[in-house]
Amino acid sequence: MRKLLTAALCLATTVTATGCGATVEPPADSKSSAITLSNCDHKVTYDKVPRRVVTNDVGITELMFALGLEDRMAGFAMPDDKGDLSGVPWKDGYNKVKWLSKDQLTRENVLDARADLVFAGWNYGFRDDSGFTPDALKKLGIPSYVLTESCRNGRTKTSRGIMPPLDALYADLTNLGKLFGVEQRAAALIADFKKQIAGVRAKAPRGEDRPTVFLYDSGQDQPFTSGRYAAPEQIITEAGGTNLMHDVADSWTTVGWESVVERDPDVIVICDYGDVSAEQKKKFLLSYAPLRNVSAVKHRRIFTLDYADLVESPRNPSAIARLGAYLRTVAAGGGGKG
Template sequence: MPHPVRRAALALVLALAVTGCGARVPPEGKGDGERASGGHYPVTVENCGEKRTFERAPRRVVTNDVGITEIMFALGLEDHMAGYVMPDDKGDLTAVPWKDGYRKTAWLSKQRITRELVLDARADLVFAGWNYGFDEGEGFTPAALRRLGVDSYVLSESCRNGRGKARGVMAPLDALYTDLRNLGKVFDVEERAETLVASFRARVAAAQAKAPKGADRPRVFLYDSGEDKPFTAGAFAGPHDIITRAGGDHIMKDLRDSWTAVGWETVVARDPEVIVINDYGDVSAEQKRAFLRSYEPLANVSAVREDRIVVLDYVDLVESPRNPAAVDSLAARLRAFGS
């Protein structure tokens, strides 16, 4: 942990830098179309309901978690990054399409992101999300960072929607496309962002064309973790669109939240025909599978009885550029179950 005097000095330097060239909330009447004559900047984007203007591209971004980090890598923005924070339970990072990004970028911590870490990295922007790093209980919020002179961009999947701490303001894949386009504008890589969005849409559409339809759509439940109560995905978390576009009927589609806990009685009553396990953390996918098979209340649930359990990686299921491939992969599994 850095010395308090050093933290204060860094905060002052960053505050001065951001005042001159970072993001700001635009004054009354300013819109997206007002840019510096003959140049790309300033640019304005809307992030979680707030319009924010950037006078230049951030140069020292710190990202939190794997999906958020890979959004930056997919846009080719590793040269704009000071580093990333994530646990080492996110799978093999050497075989992914963005492995060069991991090779070039500093892994700052395998623990949680903190204000001290951000200041030590001399960050000018933190890209994180609610429950993806931002947390009032820890005092790590966009408002707290702003007081230190550090800007934030909030993952759109995690936007608060005004119902307590419930999250989600748009369909999950739309959240991915929104962040790609927003960051494309902020970093002046709009063409690359549009190319990614077009390719992702095409891959999802191709998977949908072959996916089960109508009465053939199996009921699907996403199991993240938990034994007393299952942690799962609602309508605004990545698995909803992944399951739905892959040809499944997401049994928690009426849950107007992103990631949250439900009761096992609800799962039993809705009788999923397929269960998707989110593979990450200290409890392995095989341990989660063993629990589902051995938990007595689930004994007569169709997915458990027929052993129709699919495993997807964490980064496939949170907002990330791997979501379209996850749609493709799950669609193939659902077709196989129906054959």
């Protein structure tokens, strides 16, 4: 699966990713004037092109790598439970950029790295409980860029999400392209992603043939899953399925097993990360008594995607392609209920 992922991602990023041996234009060294971007419905002005960016988590870090901006980075923070990073097209970025912390970013990480920009997101580094926020960094004279998928910080469930997840991906690539002077690179990447996804959409099951899909992140007493505002919603939809928890007006959230049983998903997608392996998660799902009559469990229709496939990242199109191929086999076998 890792080899297939690498091949698919290299194909998706041939014109842009330095990790696949492509030729790209160098980043701009400077800008003669300030750059103003729209980030999370706010106008944000950057006085100069950042040279020492610090990122939090795998998806955000790989957005920088996919644009060939590793030379503009001072480091990244990321737990070491995000899978094999040596097989991704941007492995050179991981080799070049310093791994600052195997936890979330802190004020100390940022100051030690002499960062001139922090690229993170709410629940992807930024958090109120620890005081690590864009406002707190601003007081230190350090600007921030907030991951668009995470724009709302979750104080209320109705405050999550400002645009579809893939649109958030394209918005961030466009903004980063403008900020770092690599607009052509960003545009080419976006165009290639859209083309790849359109190809999957054209072959996707329709109507009642579309399988229902439950995203299982973690949890045994209660499952942690994705509502309609996180990336899995659109990944599942574009792949040809229907997110079982589409009506949940939240991003990543906890639900009850009774709702999963009642809705009877055709397919369960496991998010592979953390101390509990995908195989252990699968074993739990297949042995958990309340799920024994759920279609996905009865027919052992359980598919695994990496964490980085399921958060906003340049791996999203490849994830859609691989999940789409699997859902088409389910639909062809009569597994979809709509």
